[in-house]
Amino acid sequence: MKRDQFTFYRSYYEALKNLPKRDQTAVLMAVIGYALDETEPSLSGVPLSVFTLIRPTLDSGRNKARNRMNKCGTRSDQTENKLKTNQEQTCKEGEKEVESEREVEREKESENDSYTPPTPSPRGKRFSPPTVDEVRAYCQERNNGVDPESFVAFYASKGWRVGQSPMKDWKQAVITWEKRRKQEGTEKPTAQIMNDETYKYIRAMYQHKEEP
Template identity: 60%
Template sequence: MERNQFTFYRSYYEALKHLNKRDRAQVLMAVIAYALDETVPALTGVPLSVFTLIKPTLDSGRNKAKNRLGKGGTKGEQRGNEGEGEAEIEAEAEREGKGEGESEGEAPAGPDPA
């Protein structure tokens, strides 16, 4: 599944900042390629070790994204459904806001003009 975004955690940064520039670049590009395109990198040594530690969180993020898409169809459909839920909540709040003894068709009783 091709993705357009992924989460980059502070722990990745903390691990990468201690590497030399060459190794850091290799790991960064490997993380990006794997997270966005599922391209498995050809790394060795320290870059492979660092990538191996980051990979499980990338996999977890990918699985969560797949599950979100599977539950509500496309992202656009999910956004459309969110508005419906908000309308239902607002309608319920309005019903709860009515005084006791009022029904949906009645106007609230005001003070007696006499």
């Protein structure tokens, strides 16, 4: 394994400084060549003995460098695998969101298919909020079981508005409550049911406006 650097310890210097200049150069070049390129030196005598003393620390430094490289490689693989896992998880979550949106659209389409648009109030006729007695009489006429007090209290609290639009036909709203009551099998419409009916009423009124 070739290296770009290595650690030169003071003990190397202490071992070299008492050698003759020529032997110092030979041992120094042997240390550098072995530490960086793992080149086996051609030494003999005292220079070989000095190099032999230094060699174990050079081998130790090489092994540490190799272990560091292996760890970096392992971390790189782990990071890559983690990124792939995150990408797969993100894709799955995106697919779930799309499927959820499609399910909502299918439910709306199903509601539209089974929904009968209400008969709008005559044009030009100003809406007048009904009394509890009027609602009660209409409910008794239809024998629908709708609670007139709950009906009046609910829409009165909203200013007789359906969503953001003013109510135009309270009898149609009663019919809507009546249909939902039959579907749900409950005696009185819940807040959630009433919100659903509000949405349907607005939608029906807009559809009527768009008709030629």
